[in-house]
Amino acid sequence: MGLPVIDISGLAASDPAARRAVGEALRTACLDHGFFYCTGHGVPQALMDAVMAQTRALFDLPDAAKDALDKAHSFCNRGYEQLGGQTLQPGAMPDRKEGYYISEEIAEGDPRMGRFNHGPNVWPQDLPEFRPVMMAYYAALGVVGARLMRGIALSLDLEEDALDPFTHRPIATLRLLHYPPARPEEPDELGAGAHTDFGALTLLMQDEVGGLQVKSDTGWIEAPPVPGAYVVNLGDMIARWTNDRYRSTLHRVINRSGRERYSVPFFYTGNPDYVTRCVPTCLAPGEVPKYPAVSVEAHLKAMYARTYAAAT
Numbered sequence: 001m002g003l004p005v006i007d008i009s010g011l012a013a014s015d016p017a018a019r020r021a022v023g024e025a026l027r028t029a030c031l032d033h034g035f036f037y038c039t040g041h042g043v044p045q046a047l048m049d050a051v052m053a054q055t056r057a058l059f060d061l062p063d064a065a066k067d068a069l070d071k072a073h074s075f076c077n078r079g080y081e082q083l084g085g086q087t088l089q090p091g092a093m094p095d096r097k098e099g100y101y102i103s104e105e106i107a108e109g110d111p112r113m114g115r116f117n118h119g120p121n122v123w124p125q126d127l128p129e130f131r132p133v134m135m136a137y138y139a140a141l142g143v144v145g146a147r148l149m150r151g152i153a154l155s156l157d158l159e160e161d162a163l164d165p166f167t168h169r170p171i172a173t174l175r176l177l178h179y180p181p182a183r184p185e186e187p188d189e190l191g192a193g194a195h196t197d198f199g200a201l202t203l204l205m206q207d208e209v210g211g212l213q214v215k216s217d218t219g220w221i222e223a224p225p226v227p228g229a230y231v232v233n234l235g236d237m238i239a240r241w242t243n244d245r246y247r248s249t250l251h252r253v254i255n256r257s258g259r260e261r262y263s264v265p266f267f268y269t270g271n272p273d274y275v276t277r278c279v280p281t282c283l284a285p286g287e288v289p290k291y292p293a294v295s296v297e298a299h300l301k302a303m304y305a306r307t308y309a310a311a312t
């Protein structure tokens with residue numbers, strides 16, 4: 001069976017019943033696959049299209065231009081990541097993808113400057129539209145992420161604003177990805193090895209090529225592109241938070257299309273100082289939390305160390 005489609009426009013409605021109805025739909029999807037398609041998110045299609053166009057333009061730059069933007073030059077994980085720069089599946093071959101990291105632009109004098117993942121972005125000089133398009137998109141998805149977290153709160157029978165401290169000044173990361181076609185001579189090579197996401201929520205925009213697969217109880221299922229919709233999935237943090245009631249599900253990418261594939265996940269990770277601890281509504285009488293409380297920042301650091309050999 002395919003992944004459900006949830007129209008989240010009700011979360012922005014003034015009618016509390018409309019907001020609760022979305023919470024109910026989220027609850028079912030989170031308990032079941034931990035993955036769903038999201039429509040009614042309010043992000044203009046023109047902005048989504050512009051992000052895809054700039055993403056293609058970035059990866060079309062000459063290698064020397066991309067190398068100059070390498071994230072090795074950044075202290076806060078911004079910029080270009082070479083083909084094979086990450087191995088998402090332990091023991092597998094390096095991922096057949098190249099990437100680019102963008103997060104909040106932290107200005108000089110901001111007290112957060114220099115904390116894990118906080119600092120300036122890296123911008124390609126030859127693409128004048130790149131920065132404004134990406135920053136507009138980053139802001140738009142921050143709004144959707146916070147709104148979805150309110151829906152998640154409702155879905156867990158919490159007060160609607162219970163997770164607002166988590167969505168205050170959140171860490172979030174926009175990641176541009178390019179997957180060249182799979183190589184027939186390397187049958188074990190994956191575009192992105194099987195992994196779960198680190199944070200709270202991921203909102204993925206993918207082009208029309210396809211190749212994302214999600215692990216279900218019956219095996220790998222395809223998550224084909226649905227125009228205008230995001231593929232949303234829960235990350236490890238929400239699984240911890242809910243004592244594994246909500247699922248952070250394995251997924252991977254194999255681009256067997258013979259074409260170039262582009263995708264843009266947005267990782268909504270939350271306020272770095274927020275301490276996640278088991279949600280009380282996720283404990284049956286006598287049940288104990290499986291995981292100790294952990295701050296968002298400590299969790300994120302540990303997760304980066306897992307997939308990058310030389311992580312900071």
Ligand SMILES: O=C(O)CCC(=O)C(=O)O
Pocket residue numbers: 175177192197204206212251252253263264265
């Ligand atoms: O490109 C995709 O479809 C998925 C990417 C992904 O899972 C990730 O970057 O965590």
Ligand SMILES: [Fe+2]
Pocket residue numbers: 195196197202251
């Ligand atoms: Fe992922």
